[in-house]
Amino acid sequence: MTITISRIDPFDDDAYDAWWEAYAAARRVDMGENAVIWSRDESRAELQQPSATTERRAFVAQEGAVVGSASIGLPLKDNVHSAGIGVNVPPEHRRRGVGSALLAHVEAEAAAAGRTTLRADIFWPASASADGTGEPGYEFARRHGFAVALGDLQGRLDLPVADAAIEELLAEAPAPGYTIRSWAGAVPEDVVVEWAALDASLDTEAPTGDLDIETASADVADFRADEALVARQGRTSYGTIALTADGHVAAYTQIVVSIDDSNAYQWGTLVRREDRGHRLGLRIKLENLRMLQQHSPGTTRVYTFNADSNAHMLAVNTRLGFRTTARMAELQKRLG
The missing domain is CATH 3.40.630.30 (Gcn5-related N-acetyltransferase (GNAT))
Structure with a gap:
C-alpha cells in the first residue's frame, strides 16, 4: 500500500x-x-x-x-x-x-x-x-x-530529597552580597526584562558544539505569550533568581511541572558572566528544588538535560543527586 x-x-x-x-x-x-x-x-x-x-x-x-x-x-x-x-x-x-x-x-x-x-x-x-x-x-x-552537533546527557533526580541534604549543600553556597527570590507562576513584572534576556541567551551561553544557532529574541511580549502557553497546558512554573545589591538579575533557574504526570522538568539555568564563580548556580537550583518540594509534594522526579561537555553544570547536578538515565544527540543537516 x-x-x-x-x-x-x-x-x-x-x-x-x-x-x-x-x-x-x-x-x-x-x-x-x-x-x-x-x-x-x-x-x-x-x-x-x-x-x-x-x-x-x-x-x-x-x-x-x-x-x-x-x-x-x-x-x-x-x-x-x-x-x-x-x-x-x-x-x-x-x-x-x-x-x-x-x-x-x-x-x-x-x-x-x-x-x-x-x-x-x-x-x-x-x-x-x-x-x-x-x-x-x-x-x-x-x-x-544528519550529524551530531552536540551531545547531551539526560539526568533524573528522584524526589523527595531530604531537607537535611539540601541544607548541607546550601551551607556550601551562601552567596554573600546576593538576594535570593523565588516564586511559582509567572515571572514578576519588575524582573521579567532581565529574566527574558538571560533565558534568550541560554542556547548560546551554554555549550553549543557545532550547532548553527544565534541568540534568541528577548522580547517580553513573546516571553509572556510562552508563559500563557505554559498556563494553558496546565503546567506550573517554579522560578528562582539571584539579585545583585543594586537589584539586577545575576542568575535564574526554572523548573516546570506537568499536570499530566508526576514529573518536573528542569528548564533553563544560567548565571551572568560577570557573576560567575560564586556558586550561584548551585544556590538557586537548591532554593528552587526546596520550593518545588514544598509546593508540589506529588512530584516524584525531576528530569534535566545538559551538554556532556558542560562539566560545571553536570557537577552541580551530581551534587544535587541526579543520575544519568539517557543520552540525547542534537542533530544537524545542511540543505542544498
Missing part, C-alpha cells in the same frame, strides 16, 4: 489523536520509563496556539491507518535559516520506508520555507553505546545525512 503524507488540523480531535499516539508510541519504545513525552493536551495546546515566534506544522503518514507522525517548527524572528523537525514511527511500522517518507516531506517543507539548516533531537538509554552506534534513531539519522 502506498504511503501518503498529510498535514493535520490540530483542532480535529481524531486527526490530532492519531498524530500524538504515533509520536508517544515511538518515544516509549525507545526510552521506556525515562521517555520524556509531552502529554496529549500539552502538545495539542502548542499546536493550536498562534505564535509570533514559531510556525508549527504536524503531519501523519498513512497506509490506510496512521503509521507515523512528524512535525516541523519554523522560527520567525531569529534563527530564520533553520527548522526544527521530529519524525516518529512506532516499532511495528519501522523499516518499511515510513520514516524516510516523513523525513523527505518535512525536508521539502523546510526548503520551501527558505531554510538551510535542519535540527532534530534523538534519544537512547544510558546503558547503550555512548556514541549511539546501533541505536535505531542514530542509524536512521546518519543514513539520511
Whole structure:
C-alpha cells in the first residue's frame, strides 16, 4: 500500500489523536520509563496556539491507518535559516520506508520555507553505546545525512530529597552580597526584562558544539505569550533568581511541572558572566528544588538535560543527586 503524507488540523480531535499516539508510541519504545513525552493536551495546546515566534506544522503518514507522525517548527524572528523537525514511527511500522517518507516531506517543507539548516533531537538509554552506534534513531539519522552537533546527557533526580541534604549543600553556597527570590507562576513584572534576556541567551551561553544557532529574541511580549502557553497546558512554573545589591538579575533557574504526570522538568539555568564563580548556580537550583518540594509534594522526579561537555553544570547536578538515565544527540543537516 502506498504511503501518503498529510498535514493535520490540530483542532480535529481524531486527526490530532492519531498524530500524538504515533509520536508517544515511538518515544516509549525507545526510552521506556525515562521517555520524556509531552502529554496529549500539552502538545495539542502548542499546536493550536498562534505564535509570533514559531510556525508549527504536524503531519501523519498513512497506509490506510496512521503509521507515523512528524512535525516541523519554523522560527520567525531569529534563527530564520533553520527548522526544527521530529519524525516518529512506532516499532511495528519501522523499516518499511515510513520514516524516510516523513523525513523527505518535512525536508521539502523546510526548503520551501527558505531554510538551510535542519535540527532534530534523538534519544537512547544510558546503558547503550555512548556514541549511539546501533541505536535505531542514530542509524536512521546518519543514513539520511544528519550529524551530531552536540551531545547531551539526560539526568533524573528522584524526589523527595531530604531537607537535611539540601541544607548541607546550601551551607556550601551562601552567596554573600546576593538576594535570593523565588516564586511559582509567572515571572514578576519588575524582573521579567532581565529574566527574558538571560533565558534568550541560554542556547548560546551554554555549550553549543557545532550547532548553527544565534541568540534568541528577548522580547517580553513573546516571553509572556510562552508563559500563557505554559498556563494553558496546565503546567506550573517554579522560578528562582539571584539579585545583585543594586537589584539586577545575576542568575535564574526554572523548573516546570506537568499536570499530566508526576514529573518536573528542569528548564533553563544560567548565571551572568560577570557573576560567575560564586556558586550561584548551585544556590538557586537548591532554593528552587526546596520550593518545588514544598509546593508540589506529588512530584516524584525531576528530569534535566545538559551538554556532556558542560562539566560545571553536570557537577552541580551530581551534587544535587541526579543520575544519568539517557543520552540525547542534537542533530544537524545542511540543505542544498
